[in-house]
Amino acid sequence: MSRWLPWTLIGLFASLPLAAFDLQSDAPIAVSADNARLDDAKGVATYTGDVVVTQNQTQLAADRVVLYRDAEGLKRIEAYGEPARYRQPATAEQAETRARARTIIYAARDSEITFKEQAVIEQGANLFRGEHILYDTAERVVTAEGGQTGDGSPGRVEMIIQPNAPSGTGNQP
Incomplete structure (x- = not known):
């Protein structure tokens, strides 16, 4: 039985700029790492060791990053770390977005970003935490699962929304 708890977060995530990398x-998307393995025939590039992926000011940092390409271009980015970290700078409308999880998967063509294991998304003073968070960037819907506790019972999803924020911070729900 699924333990997914759907949340349409009008205030916090309706205008969340978590669109990941703009393919x-x-x-350009720049990648730096200690090691790289490129398999052109399969369209897979694997980077390990202090990996940093950057496009403009959007940044993904992880222990290992795998990029998948096909004839149409880059289609998927997978990042693994303890934790992997994602950062998107503030805009005039929104505060900086920071996210972390042990696994971050960006599936561009599916318009989805998945954060697995100890996932946390912070935007300004607002916070969303769960064991598994799926963000549909096209529909602007967040679905989260709290995971299981040590005794096997369902875990919880945590959300902190600031009720009032100073003008221009982008933190108002």
């Missing part, structure tokens, strides 16, 4: 942009 339609002309801005």
Whole structure:
């Protein structure tokens, strides 16, 4: 039985700029790492050791990152770490977004970002925490699972929303 708890977070995530990397942009995606293995025939590039992926000011940092390409271009980014970290800078409308999880998967064509294991998304003073968070960037819907506790009972999802924020911080729900 699924323990998914759907949340449509109008205030916190309705305008969340968590669109990840813009694969339609002309801005290059830069990757730096200690090691790289490129398998051109399979369209897979694996980077290990202090990996940093950057496009403009959006950044993903992890122990290991795998990029998947096909004839149409980059289609998927998987990041693994203790934890892997994602950061998207503030805009005029929104505070900086920071996220972390042991696994972060960006599936561009599915318009989904998945955060697995000890997942936390913070935007300004707002926070969303769960064991598994799925963000549908097209529909702007967040679905979260709390995981299981030590005694096998369902875990919880935690959300902290600031009821009032100073003008211009982008933290108002």
